Amino acid sequence: MASQEAPQIVWTEKTTAESPAGARVAEPVPRPAIVIDAGHGGADPGTVGNGQYEKTWVLVLSNALAEELRQRGWEVLLTRRDDATIPLIDRSVRANAEPRLAFISLHLNAGGPEASGIETYYAWPKAPEVMARLELPGGVPPDRAIQDDRGRLLAEAIQHSVTAATSARDRGVKNQPQYSVISRTRCPAVLVECGFLTSPAEAAAIQTADYRNKLVRGLANGLEIWLRQAEAPEFGWTHVAEGCEPPLQDAEATGNP
Numbered sequence: 001m002a003s004q005e006a007p008q009i010v011w012t013e014k015t016t017a018e019s020p021a022g023a024r025v026a027e028p029v030p031r032p033a034i035v036i037d038a039g040h041g042g043a044d045p046g047t048v049g050n051g052q053y054e055k056t057w058v059l060v061l062s063n064a065l066a067e068e069l070r071q072r073g074w075e076v077l078l079t080r081r082d083d084a085t086i087p088l089i090d091r092s093v094r095a096n097a098e099p100r101l102a103f104i105s106l107h108l109n110a111g112g113p114e115a116s117g118i119e120t121y122y123a124w125p126k127a128p129e130v131m132a133r134l135e136l137p138g139g140v141p142p143d144r145a146i147q148d149d150r151g152r153l154l155a156e157a158i159q160h161s162v163t164a165a166t167s168a169r170d171r172g173v174k175n176q177p178q179y180s181v182i183s184r185t186r187c188p189a190v191l192v193e194c195g196f197l198t199s200p201a202e203a204a205a206i207q208t209a210d211y212r213n214k215l216v217r218g219l220a221n222g223l224e225i226w227l228r229q230a231e232a233p234e235f236g237w238t239h240v241a242e243g244c245e246p247p248l249q250d251a252e253a254t255g256n257p
């Protein structure tokens with residue numbers, strides 16, 4: 001969807017003091033939100049490399065991406081806006097409370113000093129309690145579906161766009177059903193490892209506004225490319241947003257990187 005496109009308007013019957021019964025009143029309906037999840041936070045620093053904390057820089061990136069997407073006209077929800085400790089399961093529960101367009105979890109990676117680059121994860125199949133409640137494109141029951149491509153296509157669009165924007169090494173798109181936030185979130189969900197804090201070069205780059213702007217632009221462009229693809233009639237999706245709350249009684253979360 002083009003960023004300059006006007007908000008969606010629907011016509012509803014509504015009676016007010018100004019308009020007689022049955023008058024048609026245009027009411028803007030907010031689009032479902034895009035959820036941005038800054039990994040770790042609070043008591044959980046995530047990766048620590050070259051003196052830098054993962055939780056700090058993914059929060060900076062998350063806030064910058066939210067600002068960029070809002071300027072492009074999208075509704076955005078953040079799982080954390082400060083240095084808060086948020087359990088993994090709570091991030092998915094919050095995302096699942098309403099229909100959402102997409103969920104993007106931002107992380108920074110760890111490895112040897114030579115390891116570098118960007119990789120993007122999706123999860124399929126998702127956690128059993130989410131699979132049981134998924135509405136798949138074309139009305140295919142989840143138990144008969146071989147693959148729901150939405151998460152993978154979102155991961156591919158973002159991975160391609162972010163590596164193009166940053167010139168970082170392309171480590172590819174990977175399926176990881178064990179990562180809690182992407183497995184337990186009902187809408188198409190990806191986890192982006194935006195670089196290695198253990199790489200001296202990438203730890204230095206993440207501290208510059210210029211490089212973070214490239215990352216943010218790449219993330220936002222990739223997401224919008226996927227949204228246009230997702231909303232195209234020939235793709236066969238009747239709707240993009242997934243909702244709502246699946247039962248999450250089996251709440252033992254598996255770890256994020």
Ligand SMILES: [Zn+2]
Pocket residue numbers: 039040046047054107108256257
């Ligand atoms: Zn992480």
